[in-house]
Amino acid sequence: MTFAVPEGTAYAMLFTVLVSFTILAVVAADFIPVPSWLSCCVTSALPTFKTKGAVPTGTSATGKMARRVTLHTGGGADFFLAARNSSNARSIALSFFATGMGAWVVYGSTEMGANPDLSWLGVLGYSSASAFPAVVVCIIGPRIRRMTGEQAFCSTDYGLARYGRVMQLTIAIISVFYMFIYIVSELTSISNIYALMVGKSTWDGANIAYTTGIAVSLAVFTWFYTSLAGLPASITTDKFQGVLMFCLVFIVLIAACAKEENQITKEEFAVASNWTVDGLTAAVTLVIAILSAEMFNQATWQRVWAAESVPAMRKGFLWGSFLVFLLMMFFGVMGMISYANDPGAFDSFEKFYYLAFFELLVPLANFWHVVVLIVVTALAASSVDSLQTAIAAVFSSDFVRISNRKGGSAQDWKVRLITRIVLILINIPAVIMSSKRYDVISLFLVADLVCATAVLPVYLGLMTKDWGFIAAPTELGAFLGTIGGIGTVLVIGALYNFTEAVNSITGETIATGPFSYFWLTNSYQCALCGVQTMVTFIVTPLMAGFFCLFFSKLDVMIRGDRARQPIFKIGENDVAGQYILDPEGSSDADSQAIKDDSAGHDAVVDASENGQGAEAFQDEEVAKIDEE
DSSP states (O other): OOOOOOOOHHHHHHHHHHHHHHHHHHTTSSSSSHHHHHHHHHHEEEEOSSSSSSOOTOOOSSSBBBOOOIIIIIIIHHHHOOOOTOOOOHHHHHHHHHHOGGGGGGGGHHHHOTTTTTTTHHHHEEEEEEEEHHHHHHHHHHHHHHHHHOOOOOHHHHHHHOOOOOHHHHHHHHHHHHHHHHHHHHHHHHHHHHHHHOOOOOOOGGHHHHHHHHHHHHHHHHHHHHHHHHHHHHHHHHHHHHHHHHHHHHHHHHHHHHHHGGGGOOHHHHHHHOOOOOHHHHHHHHHHHHHHTTTTTTHHHHHHHHHSSSSHHHHHHHHHHHHHHHHHHHHHHHHHHHHHHHHHHHHHEEEEEHHHHHHHHHHHHHHHHHHHHHHHHHHHHHHHHHHHHHHHHHHHHHHHHHHHHHGGGGGGGHHHHHHHHHHHHHHHHHHHHHHOOOHHHHHHHHHHHHHHTTHHHHHHGOOSOBBBBBBOOOOOHHHHHHHHHHHHHHHHHHHOOEEEEOOOOOOEEEEESSGGGGGOOSSOOOOSHHHHHHHHHHHHHHHEEEEEEEEHHHHHHHHHHGGOOOSSSSSSSSSSOOSSOOOOOOOOOHHOSSSSSOHHHHHHHHHHHOOOOOOHHHHHHHHHHHHH
8 A cells, every 4th residue: 555645745735724723723813804704603602791780891881792712812820721501512522523523533434344353343433432422421520610600611620619629630630631641642643644745655664754743743733823812712623623523524425435446246245244253242341441531531521611502512522422423433434435445355364454545545646645635634633622621620710710810811821821831741751752652542541441440439529429338439439449449450460460561562561560451452353342441441441430439428427417528628728628518318409509700601501501591581580689
């Protein structure tokens, strides 16, 4: 398989796409004025509404919204980091779709489809697993939004409000680790794709300078525009990236399938179209692994608070979930077609499953190869910029809270400066690690398993009252449950006599020792295959959840009511553990009040859930103020 896109053309496409997204981000932040007819499509805007009794700035005498605040016109650090209540359902749908569908999709689902031992169940499993987290967020998102209040930015704030500082830090560490691996995977994928399309070997060490240059370019541009314009820029570029990706994928589909070399008969497709036990085990593994990991993807959780209302959030995530499923199925079926076109070459390893999609592109003219580079650049940029803003948001609430105590909006520049420094510290090692060219799916599996050790201890916190003998999780119980999850992985590895992780393709030793089992190199077929891997992903979260509830019960029995409070607080004004547990079993409505200044937010959420739009609620509040 050879491609011959000129290096100059490849670089031109890379920088054209990245510069275009940078300009779009700057426009979205309102640093560059645009015509009014275009601003509604480009500018990510925040309704100008305050809940402390003052007339909202930018309102007319009739109480109608006269303008909307953007980052440049006074949105401040909160808008920079949260884009709070600014996005409708369509924006959330396209943003979730673009964020989740990075350059890695041309490998992942395609590999499932091209492997006849996995085939349909592997493709359906990967597609469903990628789409399912959005459905879960639809269910638990509104509750978490209410529990954390208006000052929250991501699920680390849920950990702080529900448990305390220890679990906030635990969630933060796991989230940053997962998102860092995600960024490394994206930079690795885009670098390898560019090398492939210009005819360079991705295995040759002499080409590391080229692939690293691609990774650096993507990291620098996305860092620049997200540091300049924050989450609003990411959401706005996501909208355009999502539409662009669907259009170009559709074009590539027609072009690839129209070539006689790629056309197959029904009988040939039947060779690749299988329903197997291996495919089922891979599907089960994928659903648990990806759901566990995505619960720690703060790029997803940021959209919960960026949505203008709860109905908009739910509709957006559901539509986004559907779009993700469609794209994953597309690449999976393309993998099956590629295998059916030349099964002998794949079976003899002359061709590789993970490159199956590119085999369909070989007969196409160079023009179409350039189009593919545009698509994958948009895919990678949409994921990386969202992950960068998400990492910055992990401790955002504390940054903003400290800033407000020390000078309010006058200190916003410090919050943004800290954000930019954090992103630099993340990007540099990510670029270095991407040059090592680790297998993308293997990287994800490591992160997925780490997340599986904590997903139930964290989200069992939604249980806020005792259920008979079972005590509502305490912070100490949740933390020990996470430790128990890690211990479970080590015990499983020991039972399997696993002492080193070895790359099944190259024979290279990746890691040694008990923690090497986190690489899950259990099967020669693929990183996701094998009963051992499936069992590990089933047992690990279940045992972690059990340990969470077990240690929580012991904690309550030993420490009494003190167990239901945070392990420690930082000063008298610390908001850790502000969501009070309800051990007596009365309803949340009677026993719970969020102890912060988020009453206005709760009212907006309640109005939205009752079918009343956020803007209508705001107009009512402004009218009340005018009457007074």
